[in-house]
Structure formats: C-alpha cells, structure tokens
Amino acid sequence: MDTQKQEERYERARAALASGEYKVTSLGEGAWSIVNGDNVPYRVTHATCECKDYQHHAHSDSKCKHICAIHILFPQAPEKKGGQPNMNEPNALTGWTRLYHSSGAQVTLPITYGVAGIMYAQVDAYLSAGFQVNAPGLEEGEQKQEVVSVSRRESSDGTPIVAFYLAHPKTVKKFLHAYLNKPEDIAAFEAATGLKLDSIPTWPGERDIDKDHKDAGTYIVPLPRPINLVWEVNPKWQTWSAEGGKSTGAIEPHKRILVRYDAASKPVTAPLNPAPEPATPTANLGEPARKYLDNTLCKDDPAERVAFDAYLKAIGQSPASLESLRTWYRASNGK
Ligand SMILES: [Zn+2]
Numbered sequence: 001m002d003t004q005k006q007e008e009r010y011e012r013a014r015a016a017l018a019s020g021e022y023k024v025t026s027l028g029e030g031a032w033s034i035v036n037g038d039n040v041p042y043r044v045t046h047a048t049c050e051c052k053d054y055q056h057h058a059h060s061d062s063k064c065k066h067i068c069a070i071h072i073l074f075p076q077a078p079e080k081k082g083g084q085p086n087m088n089e090p091n092a093l094t095g096w097t098r099l100y101h102s103s104g105a106q107v108t109l110p111i112t113y114g115v116a117g118i119m120y121a122q123v124d125a126y127l128s129a130g131f132q133v134n135a136p137g138l139e140e141g142e143q144k145q146e147v148v149s150v151s152r153r154e155s156s157d158g159t160p161i162v163a164f165y166l167a168h169p170k171t172v173k174k175f176l177h178a179y180l181n182k183p184e185d186i187a188a189f190e191a192a193t194g195l196k197l198d199s200i201p202t203w204p205g206e207r208d209i210d211k212d213h214k215d216a217g218t219y220i221v222p223l224p225r226p227i228n229l230v231w232e233v234n235p236k237w238q239t240w241s242a243e244g245g246k247s248t249g250a251i252e253p254h255k256r257i258l259v260r261y262d263a264a265s266k267p268v269t270a271p272l273n274p275a276p277e278p279a280t281p282t283a284n285l286g287e288p289a290r291k292y293l294d295n296t297l298c299k300d301d302p303a304e305r306v307a308f309d310a311y312l313k314a315i316g317q318s319p320a321s322l323e324s325l326r327t328w329y330r331a332s333n334g335k
Pocket of ligand 1: 042050051053065
C-alpha cells in the first residue's frame with residue numbers, strides 16, 4: 001500500500017467533507033451513500049466502495065477517498081491484532097451531540113473533533129439516519145413534563161386557574177398554572193386529567209398553593225394518573241431575564257406557559273392502564289376510579305380506599321397491586 005497516496009486521499013476526503021462536496025447518508029448496516037460532486041451516489045462501507053478508483057485498487061488494500069471519508073466521519077476502534085493506530089484517524093478528542101431516537105429515547109452521540117465542516121457533516125449523517133433534534137411530537141422550543149396533581153383557584157373576575165405539580169417531593173411549588181378562559185379550555189383540562197373541574201375545591205388564595213402548605217391535602221388533588229404537559233418558556237420571562245432579571249426590581253413574569261396537554265402519550269408510569277373511557281354524563285365524576293397498575297380495581301372498602309389515596313398522594317401514581325399497597329402501608333405506618 002502506498003502510504004503517500006493514502007495520505008493524499010485522506011486529505012482530499014477531508015477537504016471534500018469540509019467544503020460540503022460530499023453528501024453522506026446512512027444506509028444502515030454499516031453502509032453509507034456518498035454523493036460526489038458529479039451527483040453519482042456510491043455505496044460505501046469502512047472497507048468497500050463502488051467507485052472506479054476502489055475497483056481499480058481493490059487488490060492493494062488501499063482506500064479510495066470515499067472510504068477515507070467514512071473513516072473520518074465514523075472512526076473505528078483501533079484493530080486489536082497488533083495493528084498500528086492509524087494517525088489519519090485521530091479520535092482522541094471527541095465532542096458530543098444530544099439527539100432523539102424516534103422512540104423518544106434521548107441519546108448522546110460522538111462527534112470527532114476536527115475541521116468544522118467535517119463535524120457539521122457528521123451531524124448531518126446522524127440526522128439523515130433518522131435521529132431528531134426535538135423529542136418526537138414536539139415543536140422547537142417545546143418541552144414535556146409529567147405532572148401528578150392539580151389545584152384550582154380563581155382570578156378576580158372568576159376565571160378558573162389550575163396549577164399542576166410534580167411528583168418530586170422536594171418540589172413544593174406548582175410547575176405551571178393555566179387560565180381556563182373558555183369552555184374549550186375546561187373541556188381540554190377535563191379530558192386530559194380525567195377530573196371534573198367542579199370536583200376540585202377552590203383554593204381561596206391569590207397565588208397557587210404550595211405542596212408544603214398545611215391545607216395542601218385538601219386543595220391539591222392527585223390526578224387519576226400522571227399526565228404530560230407540553231410547555232414552553234414564556235417570551236416575557238425571556239425578555240425579563242435578558243434585561244437583568246431580579247436585579248432590575250421588575251416583577252418576574254411566569255416562566256412556563258402551557259402549550260397543550262400531551263394526549264397522544266401513554267402514561268409512562270402506568271403502562272397497563274388502558275386510556276380512560278370518555279366521560280359520560282352518568283359517570284361518577286367526583287370520584288376518580290382507584291385502579292391498581294395490575295388493572296384490578298380498589299374494592300369498596302374504606303380502609304383500602306384511604307390507603308390507596310395516601311399511596312397515590314405520597315408516590316404520585318397508583319400502587320402496583322393490593323399486595324404492594326399493603327406492604328407499603330405497613331412499612332410507612334411502622335406496623
Ligand atoms: Zn470510492
């Protein structure tokens with residue numbers, strides 16, 4: 001193998017990647033398509049290529065510039081069988097990009113530190129393979145948060161305001177609140193939470209009640225199951241923050257705005273729970289169904305119901321089974 005020629009091909013591959021001349025697309029199974037300046041796509045792996053140069057030199061164990069490009073973009077671990085590390089494939093310094101798999105899993109993927117154009121092409125290759133910038137189902141700037149309980153108060157003109165809370169016991173303040181200005185807002189709230197607005201007692205305060213308030217047990221109501229809120233940062237808060245935030249003495253606007261309820265998502269913590277039936281006028285709306293994660297219903301036994309509600313409030317989700325509720329109740333009551 002001619003080391004000098006190989007070096008030149010690496011240089012040309014680097015230049016082509018850096019200038020954006022190569023369009024690299026993942027074909028899966030360790031293969032990529034590289035479209036040249038001449039618009040011909042070649043199927044390339046770490047060892048083979050369809051181009052004439054490779055076909056011509058295939059016997060000599062040398063790499064064409066397309067194979068070089070794949071080695072630059074996707075360095076392989078150094079070969080174990082005593083091979084010399086290839087100095088053309090520096091991968092000691094690595095950056096990272098955080099992307100989403102279509103399942104919603106967040107992944108951190110390596111980017112080989114080097115020429116900006118090459119790093120750019122690496123990200124392109126990840127995106128073309130199907131990795132996503134935003135979590136599936138979310139627009140740019142949107143974020144998702146699971147909430148487990150809700151309180152209600154009223155504005156001075158009587159508009160209902162609902163506040164949502166996280167399961168985390170140290171987070172005592174509401175995560176965000178929303179005005180239910182229109183009948184559609186109330187309908188969306190009731191459909192998403194499975195709670196009738198009128199079943200939630202109205203907290204008389206002017207600010208949302210905190211979880212560590214002595215009356216929280218009355219006014220903060222657990223949701224029948226956790227739900228996801230899609231929210232975004234309030235542009236007014238961003239402006240306030242950019243202009244100096246608290247140091248200016250200006251009143252801090254609310255940080256988070258409810259965009260919508262994430263109705264599409266299945267409850268993560270209760271995979272066995274089927275979606276609630278659409279509410280009918282005859283349904284017992286004040287009493288959310290107490291259902292274990294194994295799909296059995298809580299019996300009409302006051303002690304069991306009290307324990308069930310205590311569990312839901314403490315843990316933020318239904319117990320797995322009656323047996324696990326008993327175990328927890330005994331443990332938490334020192335019996
Ligand atoms: Zn080639």
